[in-house]
Amino acid sequence: MRKLSKRGTSKALIILMLTVLFISGCSASNNGNNASGGDKEEKIFTSKDWQVQLTLDNGWVEDPALNEQAILAVSERKNEKYVIVNSFLKSSLADDATLDDFKVIFTNNINLSITNAEESNNKTINVASTEAELFEVTGEAQKVKVHYLVALLEKGGSFYQIITWSTQSKFEDNKQELLQAIESFKVLKETPTTPASTSPSESTDPNNKDDENTEVTTMTSDDKKAEITIPAYMTYELELSPDADIQASRMQQEEYLMVLREGKDVFADNFTLTDYYTAVTDSMSQTLSNTTITEPKEIEINGQPAVQFELNGEIDKVKISYLITLVETDGNFTQLLFWTLQNRMDEKRDMFINAAGTFKEVQ
Template identity: 25%
Template sequence: MKIATTANYLLLFILIFILVITGCGQNKSLNTDPEMEKTTQKLPTESILDPVITTADTTEGKVITSDDKRVEVTIPTGWLKKSELGTSLLTATDQTRTKYLTIVAVPKTDLASNATLVDFEQANDQQMEKQLEQFKSVRSKPFQIDSRETRLMFYSGMVDQYEIIYWIAVFETENSFYQVVLNATNDLDLSTGETFREIAQSLKILDDSKISLSNGDSSNFVKTVKSEDGRIQINLPRDWRTKNVSIPGADIQAVHADGDETLSIFHEPKGNFDTDTSIYDYYDLIIDQYYNKKEVKNITITKPRQVEINGLSALQFEIHSEINKLKIANSVTLLESSEHFTQIKFWITESLFDDKIALYLKLTQSYVQHY
């Protein structure tokens, strides 16, 4: 049925959006890995977006609380709380599954120390403009959520053949930037905007000290992922996916189902380089690429260590940096065979890296070439 198809697609797009805005997505330059690369709708008027002056809570509805007891919000009667999607704190949907509410918190430790609410708001603008064809936006006057200044935006556009609209409110606390998102398909009307304002203004921060991290790894349940030509492969947990990921030039690319981790593998013939190029020369080329990217700042690179991956000589190191004020970390392994150089890179936000590095190194050890 069309509703089910649209709802499933909308869920996927929400996941991609969370991935992007929390810094772990694909196809983006603002908040993500620098290698990762429309039917016109009538926009609402400014008055539709203006904040509600009346009571913050809805007169009819029910209060739902995040699993970590960090936030609570009042949703309309008939709406349902859903399992947390990606790195979201709370997710809910209406009965038709054509409207989705998502609340996301981005730890300030994942951003540059001078990042402001305006920076976070601009991140939304740029990411949405890249995601949506026929992109349009409207910005409204600031209002308040839980006694905090809040900035309100509306976006509309097309993804493939689907019309998607967003109401997004952003505000900050001592420890995090928060994002309240209501997105919908084919439902641009006054009532949806009013519903969003009522929901957003009912949000309460119960414990801002909590920082939600990813769940433990599922590396005991692995699958083998191969390049299109079948020449290279690597094992990944089953909750990683390879569809709807676009990393230009990558021979293998994947993203964690939660949207907070990515993998890219580049397998390059030595014929692309000078005949005397060594793995250390290849390392220098990779590092130079980072330093030559204007959007990458505050780069720290650990000393490479020599390892062996299934009989291949390799160098392993970490790259920590900031891209447009987002702190990110990479686990990088460079391999050399008789005919190829290979780069294996896992990417994640800085605050999650320490919990994941052991898994990344274990998965890297599963890399195999077939020649």
């Protein structure tokens, strides 16, 4: 039984990518070129929430495409120069999380987002009147050779990342200006260090805002035998697991979905949905730390027996909350895994529950 339980839940363990850290997105395109000419007059760029600011020369412009992935993003595409700024509430991490822990999360995602990633030239500099970790990363993003100059810092109730980059061939020419962009960074409005009383809808996290898009889309497994209907803004943005039958995400809003089917033939003949619940929760509890699980509810999903519950825990000191629905059909046990940051679950729970309710196997 133990051997079968491990096999039956092995797929569920490959769900460790949960951050708001945007790494890739470099484009070799020259769309939106902006020549700076000889005039080096400075221009101030401020995030829409007035939280952060950058000061650059007037060759730079706000970049609408990158702004979808950041609280502030600017570029000078003609010369392959890019800057994005993001913030991450400390309350989304373990209470004892440090800037070093934040860098570990960042580095882990570099390895997921960039091929052949190599880190170098680590040093400490002063940014926004505080110490910041500065380092370089080289690799390939979307098959483009890129070179990043990154600064991570801690201020008030948030960690900040300032990611600048260029193509490898132009990095040395652009490096000084990228460094100046980082050094110009200012925090205009610090987030509170203890926002525990803040409800999700009132969160000071600028990324913690869902749009009111009510359009939906139906995603189907490769074998056309399973489908689920989810908000249309969730897409196949990144590979969460090579074993998932269906997967979707919206990274900027920290929304993730995986559908994982397990054939009943891998289990003992008397293996039940209750046994499956025990196997899944045991394995996930071993993978996460500080785990709590709500009482499972017995429900039906399109006429099939199911159990639904929430599981909270920490992975690499990131506080994660899962809505998990386990469905039994004639030939399979299926895991419907939705997850987000713990401080965002309240606003996303209904959407997760409604989407889970649309799952069905197609004959």
